[in-house]
Amino acid sequence: MQQIEFSNLGEHFFTTTLDNGLRVNILPKPKFHKTFAIFSTNFGAVDQTFVPVGQTAFKTYPSGIAHFLEHKMFEKADHDAFDLFGKYGADANAFTSYTKTSYLFASVGSVHENLDILLDFVQDPYFSEKSVNKEKGIIAQEINMYADEPDWRGQMGIIGNLFPEHPVHLDIAGTVASIQDITAEQLYENYNTFYTPENMSLFISGPTDPETLLNWIEANQARKQFVSHDLPQRKAIDSQGNEDILPFRLAEMPISVAKSFVGIKGPMNSQINATGLKTKIQLQLLLQMLFGVSSQNFANLYKNGLIDDSFGYESNYERTFNFALLYGDAEKPSQLSDQLLDLLEKGPTSPDLNQAHLERLKRKRIGSFLLNFNSVEAIANLYNTYDFGEATVFDVLNIIHETTIDDIVNLAKVYLDTKNASVFHVIPKQ
Known part of the structure; x- marks a missing residue:
């Protein structure tokens, strides 16, 4: 097991790959009481077309199958994994993203027992047609619930405008x-x-003691037989052209105030490596400089009554796709979206992109980042988010430190191309 010391974080990280290929990563927090574990597979909602193991041809599966599989993993022939976690005082959960499915637990005691439960239920599937059909009604209710949310409707709408031919436009x-x-x-x-x-x-x-914990994990895995095979062969998705972008759509819903969404599709294909992680972090900084509460853009939009506290921005940089979003409630949604598009177009020359502003935001970002290391849940979720293969969450601090204003301006010149932009409005139903 390799031990890596991160002196800038005051952390010792242990990592190894077991004989069966499983990557095990341990971050000891000796002064903490709680333990948090997260078990993830590199499989999410966008992975609909691939060559199934043992077959030779690509096959496309129904949208939502990764999420459906996550739901069904907890149920076994004669018990439910949630009940086993409850017996040992653990809180368990799971989630599916566009590119990953993760299973997790948090507990104060019985760490080894809960770890066995986590590994065992994820590595021992049980599905029957009866239980699958029962789950369809439950998940259908969940889908309908989200469809009634105007913010969710708007977000899925703008992503659909940017990626009409990519599975990311479909609900997870x-x-x-x-x-x-x-x-x-x-x-x-x-x-x-x-x-x-x-x-x-x-x-x-x-x-936890890393050596003791690793021995326990190795013993658990040694009790099981796995059929080794090559990594999944997924259908290649070229998602970053702008030819298929839908410039504008809208939806009517029973709401009192309209919502405006502006999206911009990244011009480059995502790289899940050190370069990709750097782009992900610097894109977050770019949006914060242009549209965060410390920006002149934000002040002007607020002063002119175009935005309120519902205004927000986000970026998403994942395997096979990346994009940035701006959104908020608006009495005049077209006026807000037009103004946001204008600010994006002028972004590379914006007065908000200056050295002093960047240094302030870097200090703020570093402080927020370091606070996460006071929570085992936050650390684990950050590791999951920033797991870019050769680069991880432990590289984030150096990326922030080393980012220059030239890096931000150059990214703005490449990324903020309004030919790659789109608008989606959710308006009151007439």
Whole structure:
């Protein structure tokens, strides 16, 4: 097991890859009481078309199947994994993103027992047609619930404008229609292809001894047999052209105030490596400089009554896609979106992009980042978010420190191209 010391963080990190291919990462926090573990597979909602293990041709599965699989993993033939976690005092959960599925628990005691439960239930699937059909109604209710949320409707709308041919435009949970086509056989095909040790990682943080914990994990894995195979062969998705962008759409909903969404599709393909992590962090800084509360842009928009405290911005840089979003409530949604597009176009020459502003935001970002290391949950989730293969969350601090105003301006020149932009409005139903 390799030990890496991060003197700038005051942390000792332990990492190794087991004989079966599972990556194990341990961050000891000796003065803490709680332990948090997260077990992830590199498989998410966008992975709909791939060659199933043991087959030779690409196959496309219903949208929402990764999320559906996550739901069904907890249920076994004669018990539910949640009940086992409860027996040992652990809080357990799971989530599916566009590119990953993760299972997790937090506990104060019985760490080894809870770790066994986590590894065992994820590595021992059980699906039956009866239980699959029962789950369809539950997930359909979840999908309908989100469809009634105007903010969610707007976000999915703008992503759909930017990526009409990419599976990212589909709800992670799928549609009520698509999940009806999911079968137990399909779940097993997806599981056997992506839930292999070579495609998974385990991160644990808490008051644990790394050697003892690793021995426990190795003993757990030694009790199981895994069929080794190559990493999944996914259908290549070229998502960064602007030819298919839909410039504008709108939706009507029973709301009192309209919502305006502006999105910009990244001009470059995502790189899941050190360069990609650097771009992800610097894109976050760029948006904060241009539209954060310390920016002159924000002050002018607020002064002119175009935005209120609902205004926000975000970026998403993931495997096969990346984009940036701006959004907020607006009495005159077209006026807000026009103004935001104008600010994006002028972004590379904006007075907000200056050295003093960057240094202030870097200090603020570093402070917020370091605070996360006071929470095992925050550390684990950050590791999951910033796991870029050769680069991890432990590289984030250096990236922030080393970012210059020239880096930010150059990124703005490349990224803020309004030919790659789109607008989506959610307006009161007439």
